[in-house]
Amino acid sequence: MLRIEDVSKNFRRKQVLKGVSCEFQNGVYGLLGPNGAGKTTLFRCILNLYPYQGTISLDAEEDGEIPLIGYLPQKMGVFPNLTVEEQLRYFANLKEIRKEDVADEIDRVLQLTNLSEVRKVKGRKLSGGMVRRVGIAQALLNHPALIIFDEPTTGLDPEERMRFKNLLREIGKESIVLLSTHIVEDVEAVCDRILILKDGCLAAKGTQEEISHIADGLVYEVSKDDVLSEDYIEKEREADGEMHFRILTRRQLPDSLLQKPNVEDGYLCVLKEI
Numbered sequence: 001m002l003r004i005e006d007v008s009k010n011f012r013r014k015q016v017l018k019g020v021s022c023e024f025q026n027g028v029y030g031l032l033g034p035n036g037a038g039k040t041t042l043f044r045c046i047l048n049l050y051p052y053q054g055t056i057s058l059d060a061e062e063d064g065e066i067p068l069i070g071y072l073p074q075k076m077g078v079f080p081n082l083t084v085e086e087q088l089r090y091f092a093n094l095k096e097i098r099k100e101d102v103a104d105e106i107d108r109v110l111q112l113t114n115l116s117e118v119r120k121v122k123g124r125k126l127s128g129g130m131v132r133r134v135g136i137a138q139a140l141l142n143h144p145a146l147i148i149f150d151e152p153t154t155g156l157d158p159e160e161r162m163r164f165k166n167l168l169r170e171i172g173k174e175s176i177v178l179l180s181t182h183i184v185e186d187v188e189a190v191c192d193r194i195l196i197l198k199d200g201c202l203a204a205k206g207t208q209e210e211i212s213h214i215a216d217g218l219v220y221e222v223s224k225d226d227v228l229s230e231d232y233i234e235k236e237r238e239a240d241g242e243m244h245f246r247i248l249t250r251r252q253l254p255d256s257l258l259q260k261p262n263v264e265d266g267y268l269c270v271l272k273e274i
Helices: 039-046 084-094 099-112 128-140 158-171 184-190 208-213 263-272
Strands: 002-011 014-024 027-032 053-058 069-072 146-150 176-180 193-198 201-207 219-223 232-239 242-248
Touching: 002 039, 014 039, 014 201, 027 184, 039 146, 039 176, 069 128, 084 099, 084 128, 099 128, 128 146, 128 158, 158 176, 158 184, 176 184, 184 263, 193 208, 193 263, 201 208, 201 263, 208 263, 232 263, 242 263
Parallel strands: 027 176, 027 193, 069 146, 146 176
Antiparallel strands: 002 014, 002 053, 193 201, 219 242, 232 242
């Protein structure tokens, strides 16, 4: 179990995290929030890359060993003159994987990330999506107990995004997986529970259903004439030559079609304080 208790972080006079507390067990957790909300800072505190106030603890393995952590940062490059396999061998050495296990472990993560066919390709020849997948592969080396992905699907094509979502479901059965993304659709597809950070505070947390319920009774589909400046427009579509808008509002609209809320609706209600 990962426990975060009353964690705060300041950069000079700016407080970036404000008393964040939460617990995580095996499963996939989505961390949502706008730019500057504190998502990456929280990850770096968990990784002990930043000093912080509060307590962060990760339970030891059953055999008493210190648990391993895998991390994919928001921005990650590769060594231009090393092949994909050599890149992973480098990270395997950093993680002190036994020499006799390195080859099998590299084969495993190459297969999981669909990189087996490019294992001999040098870093300078990789596309942006392949570089991202190398980053995902190194994070998975040696079966870490906690895996942190910061914007992992950036640069992935639709097919690889789907493959990655399926992979997350599998590794979440045996590890704690923390996923930060601005793509709500990715969170809805794979995450067991969701946390919303706003201005450095944990503004909401819960299951997908609980986050969706935040917007109960606030989501309508209306025509253009029914939209006011105080309403928040989520989406628009055209039907029968007329524009229709999905809005969030606290106004009572008995003549408009009330919609079933989803995770994005609940997330926007928290951010926009609707």
